Amino acid sequence: MALPEASAPDGAKLFKNQCATCHTIHASDPKRQGPTLDGVYGRKAGSVADFHYSPGFAQADWNWDEAHLDPWLANPQAVIPGAIMPYHQGKAEVRTAIIGYLKDLH
Structure with missing residues (x-):
């Protein structure tokens, strides 16, 4: 008997459970600890x-895309030294789902 296939992680649910404490997805929402992620995909880093x-963002001369979001979600301080974001996600499939969700919001 074959085991059922695992379903892909749900990016919206993961965002709600892991990111929404600090970030909103609508610019009109009340501010939280982190910047709004409304339109984050493709946006210049540090531009809300x-x-x-944090001061390291002044050196971030790039736009948020998969190539920057994936390592950022894995270890923010390695991408931007001194960044103030305690979240670290070690599971690639979770990062991919969250990035897909953010991309779909764009």
């Missing part, structure tokens, strides 16, 4: 108006 970023 009226959000105080």
